[in-house]
Amino acid sequence: MKLKMTLKVLMLFSVCGGQMGVFNTVYAQSVVKTTERVTGKVTDETGGGLPGVSVTVKGTGLAVSSDGSGNYSIGISGKGILVFSYTGYMTKEVAVNGDSKVDVQLQVDQKVLEEIVVVGYGVQKKVTVTGSVATIKGDVLRQSPAANLSNAIAGRVPGVIVSNRSGEPGNDFSTLLIRGKGTLNDNSPLIVIDGVANRGAFERVNPDDVESITVLKDASAAIYGAQAANGVILITTKRGKTGKPVITYNGSYGLTQPTLLPKLVDAGQYATYINEVNDRLGQPHQYSDADVQKYKDGTDPLNFPNTDWYDAVLKDLSPQYRHAISLSGGTEKIDHFISGEYLNQDGIFHKSATKYKQYNLRSNVSSQVSDNLKLSLNVSGRIEDRRYSNYSSGSIFAEVLSAYPTLPAYYPNGLPGPGLAGGRNPVLMASGATGYNKVKDYSLLSDASFNLKLPYITKGLYLSGLAAFDFRFRTGKKLYDNWDAYRYDKASGEYINLKNTEGPINLNEEFRNYQLQTYNLKLGYERTFGAHQLTAFVAFEQSENYDEGINAYRTGFLSSKIDQIFIGGNKDKDNGSVASQSARRNFFGRVTYSYKERYLAEVILRHDGSFNFPKGKQWGTFPGLSLGWRISEEDFFKQKVPFMNQLKLKASWGKLGNDKIDPYQNLQQYILDGGFYFGPDGEKQQGLRAGVAPNPGITWEVANNANIGIESTFLNGDLSFNADYFISKRNHILIARNASVPSSTGLTGKLPAENIGKVDNKGFELELMYRHAINKDFSYQLGGNYTFTKNKVVFMDEAANVPEWQKIQGHAMDSWLVYQSAGIYKTQAEIDNSVHLAGTKPGDIRYQDINGDQKITSDDRVRIFESPTPGSVFALTAGFQYKGFGLDILLQGQGKARQLILPQQGNAITPPVWLFEDRWTVNNPEGKYPSSFDRNDAINNRYSDFWLRSAAFLRLKNVELSYTFPKSTLSRLKLQHLRVFVNGSNLLVFSKIKDYDPELSAVTGTKYYDPKLNAVTGSYYPQVRIMNAGVNISL
Template identity: 70%
Template structure:
């Protein structure tokens, strides 16, 4: 009894949390008009007669109300005369009761049919959420729209357990997140299969219009087995919106925002740089490059021509760059036909000063469904997209590489406006970023089309149906890369002239690439679904085939006399080149699923797929992939219903499946040949075209196979007030295609020529947790809070490794992307410490101290060790919060990662300019306790090694998305003849908490040579009429 009372009190506390907003207490209510009110009381119960503590009781047309106590009892003062009370509770259908002369009104609420009938998109169909036995995560379209990010993949981050995402760049047109389902599981391609409206391999789902998305489902275990040979890395199902019968609704969404880098390094100024370089020269016994007088002039800025001090980040990157988006849709339909039409325009500009770099996107969609006959329904989906990218001919990695390496002692521009020379050959990063050096223009045209039908056959037997789909997708790319000459100048203090240094970068040249891709998909399915009393049976068998063809050609010319006409025919006929390639693919599949449930309590799903893929030789081309999943809705058992009524839903589930992966290089089973430069034969010295053999073929290659097991629990308490879900999974991947290059001595000359074999093995396991609480207090106030956490741990079980590799360096037993680094023990502070330890030749005080792992009294490559954590996080989590009050909405998504380490080397590649954090805390004789090594450059052989000294904890917590909105009241919108009007302000990547300060913790380069992740702040309006 005590336990039951405690549970009631807990329920009541959850129910009324925040529930006083908009309510008036009984005592206050009575004071309003004592003489014109009377008291009504009663009890609120569910359909089983069990009390509902915390049920909301309000007077219709008023904000006055109360809540039921722990026993479901309520009491409320109402005006005399005819009054209507509204009874509501989360997860139940609200009920209105008219009060006449009654003083006692007992009310029984029924569970909401919407909650019971909620469906989830699964492979080749939908299922009721309560009967799903696999591990399936769902993200709704409304959640995706809360993010101002232009890339759909960034909107999935932190919203679904099992999805591990890393956003490595914010460059317009390339600002996608790398998505992994339950981490890495193979030594080959780990990307999941993406299916859009039932068609696989359509590509670029991240570029869809977010307003077009109905839902996204992520299949993570045996639920993915229906996709067989392409399912081992998980499956992402994208479902676009369909029309709704009724009055047509036109919706416009427009937004304008600004972007800026999340974090940027703080480089040293010219005076600090000169000091640092002098210290480097001391190390090598060279004379100082800068005198004390020079250094002082760099500091005081008295001579900006000869002694400039340039912050290249500020010169290249501006404070804010604009981003705008406009979307329009038409949704409606009649008795037999419904339609959804939409269009979108998106524009992003890069963060560079005076740059034409940017991205534009145009989306069009038409989804139409019509009931041709009472038994026949057909649908036609058409969508088109143009992706227009305009970049510098130098990639963002090269631009930011130059930003890192350019001396602060060189000017971006001289006082007279002429551009400075850059590090070498006129490579001034300001000019490179602005497009003065040329351009790389890419236009991608995408057309997706599919025609589907659904034919019911009740005249054969009730529940029998036939359905099918035909899809044709076409993509075309036109890429044009023009390398121009540009003007950059170096000031000669002796002649006081500005010398043009542009000639060292070579002649003007142009390359044009054209590629087209076609995909045809055909699907036919016969199915049966029927309910026999307590027995629910659903089954289908299907055939599917797809084939694709792509080809590309390119042309190249140089020798342009002028850069005024950037066309191929203007180039010289002598210096030219052209070429091309082509490839085709084909897949053929037979598959089916059988689902059975008894009273929606005992659940079974069986899946079998027989796949054929062009990737493999004829006798290895077919594979069979089974899957089984079981579910038990314990909450439907009488013993739980009667003893724990607060448990609304409790389901135990388990699954096992064998999945395939054919995302490997094609044509590995046949000998490949390549055209080479040719040979001269005979006395006439004629060049004869020749062929060279590629990698040795392997006629025995076959499927990579993943055996995955999942155990899960789904639970919901107090009719959805609190939800808790958990999964534990194990995946064993074998037959991974890798070559034996490591164990074969290089003296054989076979390295790089050996074929891949099915010898690799990887194990992966982890857990997923999800908790949420939501409550609608009344029509004016609701709130929600939720969290999800995923932890994965993969290990290489076997791969080819050289026999002489030390045990502590082998990849076996470590994660796929583990770091191989020297182990360090801080910094040598004195010469005495060096003399008394094993060290590298040339070590001086202030250098990194390395550990002699193998004890051979020397530091060699054999002293490197494996670090268990790589830059792919093992743990990732998301925290969602939302509140709505009287039209004002606030939602937040916090996202973070754990168990990840990033290597950051400040003086690698072309870098010679140290960041401020390195300069300020370096070792010097005056600062012997400095945290970082004494001054060194990129040629240093001691401090520049990959070591754990430079590893940084890449864990972070980020405010990924936040949105504040206001929905105008109906009285106003109706007077304006609008259905809805909403204004909003939202943000993306607003705040990041991490121990890595100068770079974003998701950086993609160990040197920082990459386009940084961006922060977005946007405002907009949403209008429906």
């Protein structure tokens, strides 16, 4: 092996000197003493010489490559077997029985040359694709145990940024960005499932149903016009293959747990910390020294409890299991793929009310009615059953982080403790004792299509069409119940029930109905004229969306035993409804041309009409152009660079749109006011008030995207390298002028959005992969990819008096607006000799006076142009296969990201151990963190760079170890396939943020800081690691 690699490296340098063929021969002779020399020529099916063909002596490390004319010369001892291999051709073995000359003709490997890539509204040969298009096979996705398909994409595709902020069952999806952020509005890509756009919830597709996922990243997405500015993701599901029916079962059982959670202080530490807070406020101690000692001793759990709220609320491990079965097969006339899936996920809480169940059914059937007519019918159904506490996971974690460790989860007699306020004991909240929130989503997706060849008109002409009808329904029911929680009265020795402090029982129900209809008709032409290949089509498509729903609310229930709306009281009740519709109509086409699959060109044109814009602005035209040159197909290149099997240069430009905006912005809208109780009967009276002013001139957001790149393979296809550089210039972004208009006008929040925003985005992608088969039993692969993106706001509305250091224009759109710190004050003299906030004491954070006005004000905040959304992502893959054993590893990471770790923000009260142990005190003046403070502290609790941490990380994203049983075993078991595996996800993470997952959305529960809004918002549920085992069986 070492000899073979040495030969390849030396051959690489040799060709640069123009003497590849001679060098190979001389070097091979110098390494191995031979008794015979075999020479010959390797040709293709036309008799032309093939340069760079690998010629090896089977079972040895001896290898040479054919020269520019296909000639080779190799030494061999006695009898042996020569192995000839070349990318795009079938490997051939030839026995040498004393022959001195062996000429070989290699046959084209059609599977390689005709590898098909799904693109918008069609397929193309991979070698002729000129756009920036990436494909993931379904088998690769299934190496991840993640229950959510979106989480399995992370690290698999260069240019795709995947961020998983939550592990909550049923809500554990990732946000996807293609080549970063390019707009001030919605940056999510368009999702297309089996040729139909906007079907929703692709992350809930059964992974076993997925044949491939294709990502369109440049002008190739222009075929989707007004919806393509953020890129396009195409999901293609499986179809039956000709052959006898095959029944396949995939089952797995896994355990989940949070990736990282900070350790909270115990009761003794908490009492000490709170006493220090009181000292700084000039207030008496809340806990005496004797109290602190009793909390530490734990000898009196009734009067001096010591509760670890994480331990009280969270389980060590939570189960997750999945069963999937499919039936696949077909004949020359009809094929079918039928599948079903059941998924069950449990929450991480004790007696968890958080549960998610999913049921998937699919039937894909195609019939070749005649030589010219093919019909297809796809139907899929899904039920998503989510069950939670009536309190969100964020609210539960907020209580976990707020509840004092000096409060009991349960008293020694088994009664539940009081929680921080209102009986909100997080143990009860998490278990559903306080109520429930049940949400069920039903989906039925169906599409029928035909493809009719028209050879009687002209060869290569065809007509195809599709009609899709999608229905989604949601039912929701949320009950706020009364529950028992107790506060122990030390004076009387009684347990006081806090049952009614949260108010009367109330119930909210909702029903939502969503429909999508899509119709498509396409006339296409595909012909080959000698060395010329031409494909073209024109198409029409129309889609219509309908969305409506109702909700009802009542309170005043006497009991929750009958949880029906009509049981509630008549005084406090409400109801509401929602309805909307939208539509699109599109005309589009594409022409592709290639000459000898060497010179490539593609032209796209789409004319879109959208319901979201006013008359006169509803239509937009979106062209795209891409060119490619497979320079490796040139004769001069084959002769000069024989070790490079493929080199394709490509470039593209496209104009794409984004109509992901709120509808009806061109119309005056009115808001139905909540109403007031007045009048002699005391009934609620409602009225209308004007909403945001209309803008009759709104139009498309437009992106001009350009891309240049290369695709290459070396060393007989073992090594591949791809690179792309891209630029996107986005204009006509819809934003309102709320910042530049003084609030004194009373117009803030009432001005319409205008097409005034501009954003530039650029970056590059790299992908490297090495695959090598040592022999039929052992092969391995190593690879990696890297993506860098950088956006800049060219124009957005900003107030005229914004300091230069706070402006976003000219900088990245994502940023933190924070005070700039300069360490911690250690002495009163340091405070007296500096600009500081009123009330500052030794141990407080020191802030810088940026504008020099001798005050610390909001004008001293600065923008730090990094955010939780990374500016770069990367992945490393490795694996091997040996006699049925397989190991696959995926490392995934990100850079240029920052996260705010402010442990006392929002509702948090109880500090984490890391803050307690390294806080500033008189006895620890070198403490890393401020002196003891709580959430009401106006100095240390500010958003500042003191609390910003690099969110760069390297994560062991996926590992799978598998064993596939050999045919001899399968024949005895009467099986076609048997594979067992263990895998895991999010197993390890390496980051400067040691106590929190670097992809987290919040550190303190319900709320977290949103840098875009410069506000506290959002919810929280920790990311989870998954350890999983399963089996694949085919009958």
